[in-house]
Amino acid sequence: MRLAELSRRSGVATATIKYYLREGLLPPGRQVNATTAEYDDEHLRRLRLVRAMIQVGGLPVATVREVLRNVDDESLGRTIRLGAALWALPQVPEPDEDDEYVRAARREADELLDRLGWSNARLLTTISPAYRSLVVAVAAFRRLGYDWDSELLVSYAELMHEAAALDLDFVETRPSEAEKVETAVLGAVLTEPILQALRRLAQEEESARRYGFE
Amino acid sequence: MRLAELSRRSGVATATIKYYLREGLLPPGRQVNATTAEYDDEHLRRLRLVRAMIQVGGLPVATVREVLRNVDDESLGRTIRLGAALWALPQVPEPDEDDEYVRAARREADELLDRLGWSNARLLTTISPAYRSLVVAVAAFRRLGYDWDSELLVSYAELMHEAAALDLDFVETRPSEAEKVETAVLGAVLTEPILQALRRLAQEEESARRYGFE
Numbered sequence: 001m002r003l004a005e006l007s008r009r010s011g012v013a014t015a016t017i018k019y020y021l022r023e024g025l026l027p028p029g030r031q032v033n034a035t036t037a038e039y040d041d042e043h044l045r046r047l048r049l050v051r052a053m054i055q056v057g058g059l060p061v062a063t064v065r066e067v068l069r070n071v072d073d074e075s076l077g078r079t080i081r082l083g084a085a086l087w088a089l090p091q092v093p094e095p096d097e098d099d100e101y102v103r104a105a106r107r108e109a110d111e112l113l114d115r116l117g118w119s120n121a122r123l124l125t126t127i128s129p130a131y132r133s134l135v136v137a138v139a140a141f142r143r144l145g146y147d148w149d150s151e152l153l154v155s156y157a158e159l160m161h162e163a164a165a166l167d168l169d170f171v172e173t174r175p176s177e178a179e180k181v182e183t184a185v186l187g188a189v190l191t192e193p194i195l196q197a198l199r200r201l202a203q204e205e206e207s208a209r210r211y212g213f214e
Numbered sequence: 215m216r217l218a219e220l221s222r223r224s225g226v227a228t229a230t231i232k233y234y235l236r237e238g239l240l241p242p243g244r245q246v247n248a249t250t251a252e253y254d255d256e257h258l259r260r261l262r263l264v265r266a267m268i269q270v271g272g273l274p275v276a277t278v279r280e281v282l283r284n285v286d287d288e289s290l291g292r293t294i295r296l297g298a299a300l301w302a303l304p305q306v307p308e309p310d311e312d313d314e315y316v317r318a319a320r321r322e323a324d325e326l327l328d329r330l331g332w333s334n335a336r337l338l339t340t341i342s343p344a345y346r347s348l349v350v351a352v353a354a355f356r357r358l359g360y361d362w363d364s365e366l367l368v369s370y371a372e373l374m375h376e377a378a379a380l381d382l383d384f385v386e387t388r389p390s391e392a393e394k395v396e397t398a399v400l401g402a403v404l405t406e407p408i409l410q411a412l413r414r415l416a417q418e419e420e421s422a423r424r425y426g427f428e
Contacts, residue, residue, distance in 0.1 A: 011357065044359075048358045048359055049358075051358065052354075052358050056354045056358075077425065077426070078421070078425040079418075079421045079422050079425045079426065082417075082421055083418060083421070086414065086417075113415075118415065118416070118419040120418065120419045120422030120423060121415045121416075121418050121419040121422075123422075124418055124422075128415070128418060129414075130411050130414030130415045130417075130418060131411075131415060133407060133410070133411035133414070134408065134411035134412060134415060136407075137404065137407040137408040137411055138408065140266075140270045140404060140407075141404050141405075141408070143225065144262045144263075144265065144266050144270075144400070144404070145258075145262055146400070146404075148384070152380060152384055153408075155380055156377060156380065156405075156408065156409060156412055157412045157415075157416065159373050159376055159377050159380075160409060160412040160413040160415075160416045161416040161419070161420065162373055163370060163373050163413055163416070164413060164416035164417040164419070164420045165420055166366060166369055166370065166373075167413075167417060168417070168420055168421060168424060170362070170366055184417075186358070186360070188414070190351070190354060190355050190358070190360075191355075191370075192410060192413075193347060193350075193351040193354075194348065194351040194352065194355070194367075194370065195370060195374060195409075195413070196347065196406060197344050197345075197347035197348035197351055198348065198370055198371045198374040199374040199377055199378060199381075199406075199409070200300065200343075200344030200347070200402070201327075201332065201335045201342065201344040201345060201348060201371075201374075202332075202335075202371065202374045202375040202377070202378035203296075203300075203344075203378040203381060203382070203398075204293075204297060204334065204335050204338055204342060204344060205332040205334045205335040205375070205378070206375065206378045206379055206382055207292070207293045207296055207297070207382060208293050208334030208335075208337075208338075209334060210382060211291065211292040211293045212291070212293065
């Protein structure tokens with residue numbers, strides 16, 4: 001397809017597509033003559049991914065480029081490729097290891113992973129931004145004096161494990177390896193707001209069931 | 215307790231506490247003489263809540279004041295009081311009703327609530343920011359051309375309903391009505407990053423189980 005059709009089918013303005021091409025977020029089309037290039041379904045898919053990250057996820061162009069480099073690196077195995085793409089997304093800063101709450105939260109997170117039997121996640125704790133996020137979030141909770149018991153954390157983690165299995169089942173329905181990795185990245189950007197909205201709706205529903213509207 | 219002890223026990227600097235008092239985010243202490251006021255455990259608890267919203271949740275002072283007004287309004291029933299407090303949190307803007315994807319997402323969200331039997335949440339769709347967030351998130355997903363099937367949305371919603379029941383079970387362990395409402399607000403601000411981190415960790419774990427690390 002020509003640029004005009006790519007624009008029409010993706011809903012992205014031609015000027016924006018040209019900008020993405022210049023920035024290397026979209027591979028060049030096949031040049032058919034000096035002024036015309038042909039694009040295919042892969043361009044369309046990539047354009048949707050870029051648009052999701054920039055317009056929905058609010059990521060800067062440099063971050064998108066970094067994510068795409070990992071998505072496209074076929075030398076990596078799937079777990080690492082998915083991980084590398086997700087890890088390029090914005091992350092929480094390194095926690096302060098001199099902080100007693102951070103140290104306690106790290107112990108609590110490690111115990112949680114052991115209890116859950118998440119031995120693979122346990123192997124990644126030194127490099128995983130998700131683990132770092134958990135430590136930071138648990139430390140924030142504890143610093144405020146909340147004595148949330150660890151049973152609750154286990155229950156939440158088990159629910160999230162079910163959600164993760166659904167995520168990966170969906171990823172596996174995608175036909176090509178490139179689409180699988182793209183879908184995983186999109187899932188991180190797009191399904192988190194959906195889950196958050198569903199959780200708040202479920203809270204409203206459950207609250208009304210328990211306490212009514214009075 | 216005096217201001218110095220309130221500061222020590224909360225970990226919040228005295229200058230910051232004085233600022234919160236001036237801004238009306240913290241009720242005044244009991245004046246014992248011209249220069250000294252006494253504070254109690256309720257001040258300590260409120261201070262932790264304010265700190266969570268400002269320092270962890272990143273909310274502006276005006277929003278915190280609005281949330282607290284709802285938390286403190288004893289004329290409201292619990293569902294409405296919880297809702298009103300949560301609804302003062304930052305929300306997604308109104309979706310554009312002229313947009314075909316928004317209209318389709320609204321139909322999809324309504325069908326989802328019907329299928330789930332969330333009749334209470336269904337009653338709140340005209341006013342609930344959570345419902346609006348869901349419509350916006352689903353529209354963003356569809357606009358990108360993703361044909362995520364509605365079964366998956368039902369499964370995610372059922373998991374989030376289990377999470378919401380855990381949330382409310384925890385809220386109910388709090389002794390007073392004021393603490394229940396405060397805990398619900400804190401849950402919205404503090405447990406969302408925990409769930410998000412757990413989901414990403416679970417994805418790493420599940421991905422490594424399915425595909426290994428190669």
